[in-house]
Amino acid sequence: xPEVTQTPSxxxxxxxxxxxxxxxxxxxxxxxxxxxxxxxxxVEFLVSFYNNExxxxxxxxxxxxxxxxxxxxxxxxxxxxxxxxDSAMYFCASSPISNxxxxxxxxxxxxxx
Amino acid sequence: KQEVTQxxxxxxxxxxxxxxxxxxxxxxxxxNLQWFRQDPGKGLTSLLLxxxxxxxxxxxxxxxxxxxSSGRSTLYIAxxxxxxxxxxxxxxxxxGFQKLVFGTGTRLLVSP
Numbered sequence: 001x002p003e004v005t006q007t008p009s010x011x012x013x014x015x016x017x018x019x020x021x022x023x024x025x026x027x028x029x030x031x032x033x034x035x036x037x038x039x040x041x042x043v044e045f046l047v048s049f050y051n052n053e054x055x056x057x058x059x060x061x062x063x064x065x066x067x068x069x070x071x072x073x074x075x076x077x078x079x080x081x082x083x084x085x086d087s088a089m090y091f092c093a094s095s096p097i098s099n100x101x102x103x104x105x106x107x108x109x110x111x112x113x
Numbered sequence: 114k115q116e117v118t119q120x121x122x123x124x125x126x127x128x129x130x131x132x133x134x135x136x137x138x139x140x141x142x143x144x145n146l147q148w149f150r151q152d153p154g155k156g157l158t159s160l161l162l163x164x165x166x167x168x169x170x171x172x173x174x175x176x177x178x179x180x181x182s183s184g185r186s187t188l189y190i191a192x193x194x195x196x197x198x199x200x201x202x203x204x205x206x207x208x209g210f211q212k213l214v215f216g217t218g219t220r221l222l223v224s225p
Contacts, residue, residue, distance in 0.1 A: 031210075031211060033211055035213070042215045042216070042217055042218075043157070043202065043204070043213075043215040044215070045212050045213055045214070048210050048211060048212060050210075055210055056208065056210045056212050058212075091156060091157065093157075093211070095211055098209055098210055098211065099144050099145060099164070099206065099209045099211070100145075100162070100211075101147065101159050101162040102147065102159065102211050102213065103159060104149070104156050104157040104158070104159070105156055106155060106156035107155070107156045109154075
């Protein structure tokens with residue numbers, strides 16, 4: 001069964017460092033998303049991406065964040081200068097078209113020390 | 114601003130019981146509502162999606178209903194099993210771009 005895959009499963013980084021979280025969405029899907037979940041809190045929307053551009057972003061998604069689809073299969077989230085409060089589980093998701101079921105990956109646990 | 118609430122926060126039942134999880138949302142202008150399952154430290158598994166024009170969806174032992182006008186959805190689990198133990202999340206899309214707003218979830222424990 002097709003699935004969204006994310007790498008790495010766990011990343012530890014020092015405050016101020018740049019990190020890139022990687023995702024391979026389901027192959028025929030056109031919409032891609034990043035969400036995050038700080039430990040013990042709700043899952044929060046970060047950004048949606050369609051047709052090689054951001055279609056929607058939240059207040060959390062500030063200038064420190066960027067997304068890219070560098071090739072036909074990968075979808076990345078970059079955090080330029082990590083802060084302690086960026087520590088969270090980051091989920092990638094995809095859907096075939098808008099207003100349909102979103103399929104989530106297993107997440108990348110980011111720990112900023 | 115859309116707010117999603119789930120009640121109860123935790124639920125513990127013996128195996129075999131039928132149970133209902135509740136989700137409420139403040140803005141009834143939604144495109145769809147999705148129910149997910151989350152196992153500890155894991156990702157989100159989609160269970161059911163209900164479009165705004167639908168009243169319910171069924172998948173196996175799961176049935177989800179939607180009452181948009183009252184801002185409520187329920188997830189009914191029939192004949193619960195220990196393998197159903199997980200956190201169940203409700204999420205609402207008010208924008209049509211899958212900008213999902215999640216509830217805090219209901220943590221379910223089904224004991225053998």
